[in-house]
Amino acid sequence: MKTQRFEPSLFEKHIQELWEKENVYQTTPKVDQNSKAYVLVMFPYPSGYGLHTGHARIYTGTDVLARFYRMQGKAVLHPMGWDAFGLPAENAAIKAHKNPQDIVPGNITNFKNQFRLLGMSYDWSKEINTTDPKYYAVTQYLFLQFYKHGLLYKKDTPVFYCPFCKTGLAQEEVMGDGTHERCGNVVEKRNLPQWMFRITEYADSLLEGLKGLDWPTGILEMQKNWIGRKEGIDITYNIEGMSETVTCFTTRPDTNFGATFVVIAPEHPLVSTLDKPDVKEYVETVLAKTERERLSDGKKKTGVFTGLYAINKLNGRRMPIWISDFVLMNVGTGAVVGVPGNDKRDFEFAQAMGMPVVRVVVGSNGDTSDITRLQQVQEETGTMINSEFLDGKDIHEATNVMMDHLEAKGWGKRTVSYHVRDWIFSRQRYWGEPIPMVYCKACAGQKISYWDCDIAKDDDLRLDKGLKNKTFNAMVKEIKDTMYGWFPVLAAELPLELPYLESYEPTETGESPLVQANEWVDTTCPVCKGPARRETDTMPNWAGSCWYFLAFSIAEELGKQAPEELLAKACQQSWMPVDWYIGGAEHAVLHLLYARFWMHILNDLGSVTFREPFTRLRNVGMVLAADGRKMSKSWGNVINPDDIIHEYGTDALRVYEMFMAPFSQEIAWSTQTLQGAYRFIRRIWHIYHDSAKITKDPSQEAKKLISELQRTIKKISTDTPDVKFNTSIASAMEFLNLWEEPGAALSQAHAKDFLKLLAPYAPFITDYLWREVLGEGNSIHLASWPNVDQSALIKTDSELPVQVNGKVRDRIMIFPEALQEEALAKALDSAKIQAWIAGKNYTTVYVKGKILNFVIEEVK
RNA sequence: GCCCGGGUGGCGAAAUGGUAGACGCGCAACACUUAAAAUGUUGUGACCGUAAGGUCAUGUCGGUUCGAGUCCGACCCUGGGCACCA
Secondary structure (H helix, E strand, C coil): CCCCCCCHHHHHHHHHHHHHHHCCCCCCCCCCHHHEEEEEECCCCCCCCCCCHHHHHHHHHHHHHHHHHHHCCCEEECCCEECCCCHHHHHHHHHCCCCHHHHHHHHHHHHHHHHHHCCCCCCHHHCEECCCHHHHHHHHHHHHHHHHCCCEEEEEEEEEEECCCCEEECHHHECCCCEECCCCCECEEEEEEEEEECHHHHHHHHHHHHHHCECCHHHHHHHHHHHCCEEEEEEEEEECCCCCEEEEEECCHHHHHHCCEEEECCCCHHHHHCCCHHHHHHHHHHHHCCHHHHHHCCCCCCCEEEEEEEEECCCCEEEEEEECCCCCCCCCCCEEEECCCCCHHHHHHHHHHCCCCCCCEECCCCCCCCCCCHHHCCCCCCEECCCHHHCCCEHHHHHHHHHHHHHHHCCEEEEEECCCCCEECCECCCCCCECCEEECHHHHHCCCCHHHCHHHHCCCCCCCCEECCEEHHHHHHHHHHHCCCEEECCHHHCCCCCCCCCCCCCCCCCCCHHHHCHHHHEEECCCCCCEEEECCCECCCCCHHHCHHHHHHHHHHCCCCCHHHHHHHHHHHCCCCECEEEECHHHCCCHHHHHHHHHHHHHHCCCCCCCCCECEEEECCCEECCCCCECCCCCCCCCCHHHHHHHHCHHHHHHHHHHCCCCCCCEECCHHHHHHHHHHHHHHHHHHCCCCCEECCHHHCCHHHHHHHHHHHHHHHHHHHHCCHHHHHHHHHHHHHHHCCCCCCEEHHHHHHHHHHHCCCCHHHHHHHHHHHCCCCCCHHHCCCCCCCHHHCCCCCEEEEEEECCEEEEEEEECCCCCHHHHHHHHHCCHHHHHHHCCCCEEEEEECCCEEEEEECCCC
């Protein structure tokens, strides 16, 4: 195929066929850790709508990196797979009145075709699909490993519940405005039995691991804040006339001389010991409120007095104990000590209930008057007063002194509190991995747990190992008595396949639709061989993506070997960790936290050799529609990549999306700017077809142009791995502008170098010109990246700005390495400069190749 | 309220403390064309000036520096995250 006419649709199709025929993008074997590049984009769930041009941006950027490293001679793993379980797929299937099992394969085919059109250099022999039983056999195996090591337990618990999706949710899946992350509906709270994943045990580990990661600071901060580690102290107060005590967590014990009351959560255990009608009424009202109602009540303080008093041993003060819904049972100890002078929320409560305020801190403004206004409440800085042995100390020093004091007296104990909660790991939905657990009522009645049975003996348990301060044995002990009768499915029975159901819609009862599949649910207890029931909840859509990055290198082995052998093999091949992980920032505390958590556990269990799966993370900015809104079917503003490719070609689309703005930044679609990229691609086409521009006679090459080419090679070689795709392309455009100047010509070798620089960005046209015009036999994408030819970098006289008092007044042509005297002499020749400095005293500042500045001395 | 980003021409944006606005879009004039589109050439921050040139200009106000979009301090606006978190 050879043509002079510029028709991207023709040559792109031709080149795509060659790539497939020649198997250009097959993964080459990894040699060692230094010469591999694992370039991974967060894999998509294949929706029925296909990809829009916004999605194209992230895949293109990742593909540019993969192509760049491939040409740099690295062994590159650049795979693609399908995260096909989960709510979006299921909700779409319900709408279409079909079973997701029947819909997903067609969607995958569509996605694959679109990825081909977009010129992605995936090695399709590594394709994986989380809904493939061969794949989820491993997901289930991992679940069981975690269960067996005491990391999962089932418990009746208040959970966020999406009434639209009819399922419980993890804390991370609820957005700041109280809506479900997937469907946007407002969530409720319900009490449901849920599988809980003990991520809190890994809070410190996950925090620690962040330190070595090359991730955007924003994402690191979000994870850090989400984990929310806070050091404080649990102070235990005696209650007047009772044997019970109340323990309050605080990070600010320094202010404890100013404590005037105690508030406990409505769910606090102490509440059940009370028999006051007003208390009962208050607690009932509060507990009846939905999450939404509590939010809409704003921050108005309500509460009820218990009639009890806690005694502050520091000063003997009787502190009334109140109940209020602003104290949350799942934060700290579910009880707080009220210090209205130093906490705005406590101040508001004290005002509402008419309780006294004591000043114990003087802030930077020196105000020592009584605290009567919210503005006087000091939280951040200050010096202690009215606090006996703390008086005069800075609050931070006082905090430590007080903690020592309380611990020495035995009144308190230092402790650490976290924001992160245990991960709700079950969903009452059909389209997910079945949780491979069996419940036997008879065994539960006899208090038999998995760890007591023979089935555990055959399992590879590493209970003596563990995380920093705890063995898995200790973990198991903590949950064992809640897990009587719950047994793992035997390894030989994996995968436990999801049954095909005619009717799989979510139910109103808080139970999974799998409950109806009697044949599937009824099973035999692996321990007593009596009748037992399978767990009917499924795993959340995050499960499959918690280990998928391990799966690509063993994709062809899935189903052929046992899960533990597969994992071992994946580790031996050791493409891990992922060198480049590209994805949207919306996964900051979801997938990116969960996947890290799983790997930390597997590392502790000795199953994987690394702890952090993603060495380097880069975010991509969203592509909005031209109207500045999100691309969405309902707005009717979606740009379909197929249409764009048909009209302008893939290369133009890719170059446009990489060029328009920094990769991590949000952009709005602009067909006009796309046309600029299209023109650039067409100019490339024409210049490589112009015999006057590519000369056989090297003497016709201008040294200046060759030197500029070297600068371009340098720029693109450093900007590309820096994810500065926009400036890479800009510098290529600059060079093309120079090359297009009349009389400028390149040798074939240099023309090839320039083409290679464009190859990662515009893979089709470059490979076409490489083969058809420059006569190369193998794909440009397997060619080696050009090196900067230092000898061709020439330094000629160039412009040096000359300033007077920091303002540019003239420019002189001078050799960049010139000495100060030469530069000065030349600058003094300038009439313009003379006009500015004539008759004045001056000193000069000279920076080679940068600036010459005359500094006029002030005349007094 | 707390924690991160970000404010630069008509627009998307460049700029290791050293010529602010590279590159692209748009716009204008010209060339080609019967004409239009496409393509090419030239110009294009604002203001004053025929010009040479000058003044102003990177959210605001200060500071450091020979020199600040870049560093420091305070503030304003804006995007995102968290939040009755003790």
